[in-house]
Amino acid sequence: MNKKVWVVGLLIGLVSLVLAACGGSSSSEEVKTGSKGGNKNEVNLMETAEIPSMDSKKGTDGVSFTAQNQVFEGLYYLDQDDQVQPGVAAGEPELNDAQTVYTIKLRDDAKWSNGTAVTANDFVYAWQKIVDPATAAEYAVIFDGVVKNATAIINGEKKPEELGVKALDDQTLEITLEQPVPYFQSLLTFPTFYPQNQEYVEKQGENYAKDSEHMIYNGAFVMKDWKNTSKTWRFEKNDKYWDKGSVKTDAINVQVVKEPGSAVNLFDTGKLDRANLTGDYAKQKQSDDNYQTELESFVYYLKFNQKQDGKDTIFANANARKAFALAIDKQQLVDTVLGNGSQPATGYVPAKFTFNPETQEDFRTESGTYQKNDQKAAKDYWKQAKQELGIDKITIELLVDDQDFNKKSGEFIQNTLQEQLDGVTVDIKTVPYKNRLQLDENQDYTLQLTRWGPDYQDPSTFLSTQMTDNNYNRASYSNAEFDQLMTKASTELVTQPEERWQAMIDAEKVLLDDAGIAPLYQSGLAVLQKPELTGVVHHLFGAPFSYKWIEKK
Structure with a gap:
């Protein structure tokens, strides 16, 4: 049966895993509003734990997926209504009659933050590395029984180069599946399917994704001031992003806050525009005009x-x-x-x-x-x-x-x-x-x-x-x-x-x-959210949050 865990999910929509856990923040860890942006349009958010990994090959949890989702983009992404939209892809895929071969054209204005074009090989390289047993990627299971030959590669029976994905040219990606997967297109929005630039990643070696200075980005934001143990970090608008016109915020300052009392204090003193609530604080704040709640999955x-x-x-x-x-x-x-x-x-x-x-x-x-x-x-x-x-x-x-x-x-x-x-x-x-x-x-x-x-x-x-x-x-x-x-x-x-x-x-x-x-x-x-803050998108599956549409009016 081989971990055919994923085969089980053949009729997939998409999702997300494990949402955030609590992190911790002392006053010395607090993000200073506008610390690098002066009077720019900036937003101050919290996270509930430190980021375990910014490497899309290694992420397994909601905190990592949320952060990765702000700075990377796959072939498709989830919009404000959890509908699948073309990201790096130029449009809808072409399918063969058996519904097992997807041919996807890439948009010609998709760029990495260093100015390099995002190419079909960036997906081939990233995906082959994920299924390679040497990578020991926990989420290789997402390919298992879905993309052709993934199971055999994961089990060490075939080479990563035999994975059912190939670059027909720089702008054309061909994906072959083991069998029809009606919602495969939505699965392509998941962080594990993000691209990676082979030349850049191999040049960085073991330093890749260890901190924000050893990454390049193709999403709505670039990451700043982050390393593996950071309790604060920053997302800044990516001027190389193809859809930068939709990004209304210059920067998002994020800090880890473990205690709900600290979150409330930071919100009340204007150092957070949105604060998570639990326990007594969630109950006490239910009559607050800034209080909001929604059911998660x-x-x-x-x-x-x-x-x-x-x-x-x-x-x-x-x-x-x-x-x-x-x-x-x-x-x-x-x-x-x-x-x-x-x-x-x-x-x-x-x-x-x-x-x-x-x-x-x-x-x-x-x-x-x-x-x-x-x-x-x-x-x-x-x-x-x-x-x-x-x-x-x-x-x-x-x-x-x-x-x-x-x-x-x-x-x-x-x-x-x-x-x-x-x-x-x-x-x-x-x-x-x-x-x-x-x-x-x-x-x-x-x-x-x-x-x-x-x-x-x-x-x-x-x-x-x-x-x-x-x-x-x-x-x-x-x-x-x-x-x-x-x-x-x-x-x-x-x-x-x-x-x-x-x-x-x-x-x-x-x-x-x-x-x-x-x-x-x-x-x-349950959260407290400033009335002037809009556009925080909470997904019911896939990466938990998207900040692309955030705006503070």
């Missing part, structure tokens, strides 16, 4: 690692997983801890995100409600699990990152599990966002509070992550029935939309009845 969940250091953990036991999943009151979590418009998760696929291709019914509505809080059932499952495991007491480590709302969520989960499950002690391990991602990648945790955001607009962008061989499973979860349903949805049912849809509904039921994971809540985004 990120789902936060408990991840049960079944194998750690080569040994089974207690979560290899299904009854233990079910006990932990049912013990938590999700409504209380969103009401008392978050207060930002988040909603209890009734499944893994979020609400208001993807819809039945024929009836337009919300997947969440059709699939139903799973893992509803049930304290009695949780205690019964735990009693059974203890008997099967031969234990009476156990200490579990819960991994969370250092964002304020995640720390508070972790404390809520800790208290709940210790109160509801006899003999359970929960120790919280709090680490910076980037460290949590690394521990997850190394599968060095027992229980983790994490999240997933959609990379494309289809249920498979969530469900496929729990397949046995998926790169993002990282918990040794395996269920043959679930794998079979998801594989079927990505292969034989790919041209039968209703049957495919039902297979994914069935797959979610298998996953959650088995407590492969424990979805907690679908995140809401």
